Amino acid sequence: MNAKSKTPIAWLQRNLFNTWYNSLWTIVCFALLSWIAYGVGNWAFNKAQWEVVTSNLPLFFVGRYPADQVWRLWLVLVIVVGTIATGILNRKRRFLFILIPVCVLSILWLIGGGFFLTTVGTNLWNGLLLTLLAASISIVLAFPIGILLALGRQSSLPILRGFCTIYVELVRGLPLIGILFMAQVMLPLVLPSQIQLDRVVRAIAGLVLFNAAYLAENVRGGLQSIPRGQVEAAKALGLNTSLSLLLIVLPQALRTSIPAIVGQFISLFKDTSLLSLFALVELTGITRSILAQPEYLGRYAEVYLFIGLIYWVFCYTMSQVSRKLERKSI
Incomplete structure (x- = not known):
């Protein structure tokens, strides 16, 4: 196979425009996909009200969790990422049997509170x-x-x-x-x-x-x-x-x-x-x-x-x- 047969144009000719009916179907499918993409793009950029998402990001991610205690959730994220990184880099798998239970208990303590931390009820999770x-x-x-x-x-x-x-x-x-x-x-x-x-x-x-x-x-x-x-x-x-x-x-x-x-x-x-x-x-x-x-009634699609x-x-x-x-x- 020469270098010309590996070009994008050669691939299109070989797979999409090799016969007249394949060429016709390619044009029809391309037109249909373009019409769908235009409709979706027009709605997403001109009609959708994405402020329903941007204004409620804290609700999506942490709900009614107290704002002054969110730092605990960031610490939980650090523990999770650190545990995953340790599991990937550490070749001694036995170490994970000790690390994972400790991390799980630490995460539950940080989220729920108690022991010198403000208690956050599960109704706020x-x-x-x-x-x-x-x-x-x-x-x-x-x-x-x-x-x-x-x-x-x-x-x-x-x-x-x-x-x-x-x-x-x-x-x-x-x-x-x-x-x-x-x-x-x-x-x-x-x-x-x-x-x-x-x-x-x-x-x-x-x-x-x-x-x-x-x-x-x-x-x-x-x-x-x-x-x-x-x-x-x-x-x-x-x-x-x-x-x-x-x-x-x-x-x-x-x-x-x-x-x-x-x-x-x-x-x-x-x-x-x-x-x-x-x-x-x-x-x-x-x-x-x-x-x-009230300001976001009916914004089902965006949410x-x-x-x-x-x-x-x-x-x-x-x-x-x-x-x-x-x-x-x-």
Whole structure:
């Protein structure tokens, strides 16, 4: 292939204008896309009232969190970025098992207060702050539970295998909204009267119970993809069942399941929008407060496009991290 065939004009001639009907379809599609782009651009630059977004950015991001305490959220961001950077640069993975729990406890302390910090109630945890907090905690809790359920379904003990199978199949047969309702209404009924769970805690419990079942199936698929010879080789080296599972089988299964697991994480992040049905003012719920302002009545398109962009940025970031993990594991 010569140099001329690699030019943009040559590519257009080879792929878009190689026949008369392809050329016609190219012109029609280009005209249609141009018309759509002109309409969207004209609305975005001439008709849309983006001040509904710019004037309410604090509400979108932190809701009614006290303005004089927002510095704590900036410190939380520093801790999160520092933890991620440490995990990428530090080759000693065992260090992360100590660092991550300490960081999680520090973040919850900074957000909620107490111990020399002003207490901020969960009713003031709104907007993107609540969305990220609910999604992150749910992911951290649902992932190990899902692994345990997947291992339980592979167990040789009939009682354990039956319990895990019933749980997974039962939860997967119920809609998430139903489980969230049960977590909000029924969970306080089965707990002792002296234990009063916060609405945010109940919502996170519902998300964890639901997503753990799906993560269990994702991990189980990875476990079934591991050849039986891997386990036999581990036994030949003198490893018992637990060590062969932790050191040989499970790491390979998780590596194989990365796309499905991250896909479930993305789904969980988007499912946090359902919390607005339970008077939890997360990112989607905060739009009701904003759209209720008299000067911004009816500005649905601008507000929902903005929060849609926020959801897309976080979901796209997770998908890119997933791709890097896949390439790294190959």
